[in-house]
Amino acid sequence: MIDTGATHTLITRSLLDTLTDVPFTKTTSVSALLGDASTALCVHGVAQLCIYVNHIPTFISAYVVDSLGINLILGMDWCRTYDVQIRIRHQKLCLRHSHYGSTSVSFLHNASLPARLAHSVQLQPLHEHVVQLTAPLSSALQVIFTPAPTFCQRKHLFIPDAV
Structure with missing residues (x-):
C-alpha cells in the first residue's frame, strides 16, 4: 500500500x-x-x-x-x-525510473484492510457502545467498515456497518 x-x-x-x-x-x-x-x-x-x-x-x-x-x-x-505521481482523476499511479522508463498501475477499487479499536472496551450483556476505530490509512476519500460475519456469529455480536 x-x-x-x-x-x-x-x-x-x-x-x-x-x-x-x-x-x-x-x-x-x-x-x-x-x-x-x-x-x-x-x-x-x-x-x-x-x-x-x-x-x-x-x-x-x-x-x-x-x-x-x-x-x-x-x-x-x-x-x-x-518520481511517483498519484493521478486521482485517472485512478492510477505513475512511476518514472531513470533507467527503465515509465509505467502506471490502476488503483484497486475494493481493498480490505483490518481495523482496530482505538481503545479497549468491555461490554456488559445487552449493552451497546459506540467506538472509534483506527485503520492503516492516513487519509481516504471514502471508507466503509464491514464487520466479519463469522466473528460476529461466533461471538453472538451485532455490529452494524458504518461509514
Missing part, C-alpha cells in the same frame, strides 16, 4: 520472514511514530527491498516493525525516489 502520509517505508517482520536473501541491518532503540501522533512502533532494523512495479525494479530501505494494519507501507521516501 502507498501512504503519502507516511514519511518512511515500513515492512512487518512476518512479511520480511517470507522473503529470501533480503539484506537486513539490526538497529537498537529506534521507534517510528504513526500518523496519529500517539502510536509508537519499535523498529528492529532496516531491510533493503527490491519492489517490482510491472517490469520496473525499485529499491528502498524499509524500517522493520512487528505489526502494522498491512504488511508493507510504501512511504514518501519511495514516492520521491521514483
Whole structure:
C-alpha cells in the first residue's frame, strides 16, 4: 500500500520472514511514530527491498516493525525516489525510473484492510457502545467498515456497518 502520509517505508517482520536473501541491518532503540501522533512502533532494523512495479525494479530501505494494519507501507521516501505521481482523476499511479522508463498501475477499487479499536472496551450483556476505530490509512476519500460475519456469529455480536 502507498501512504503519502507516511514519511518512511515500513515492512512487518512476518512479511520480511517470507522473503529470501533480503539484506537486513539490526538497529537498537529506534521507534517510528504513526500518523496519529500517539502510536509508537519499535523498529528492529532496516531491510533493503527490491519492489517490482510491472517490469520496473525499485529499491528502498524499509524500517522493520512487528505489526502494522498491512504488511508493507510504501512511504514518501519511495514516492520521491521514483518520481511517483498519484493521478486521482485517472485512478492510477505513475512511476518514472531513470533507467527503465515509465509505467502506471490502476488503483484497486475494493481493498480490505483490518481495523482496530482505538481503545479497549468491555461490554456488559445487552449493552451497546459506540467506538472509534483506527485503520492503516492516513487519509481516504471514502471508507466503509464491514464487520466479519463469522466473528460476529461466533461471538453472538451485532455490529452494524458504518461509514
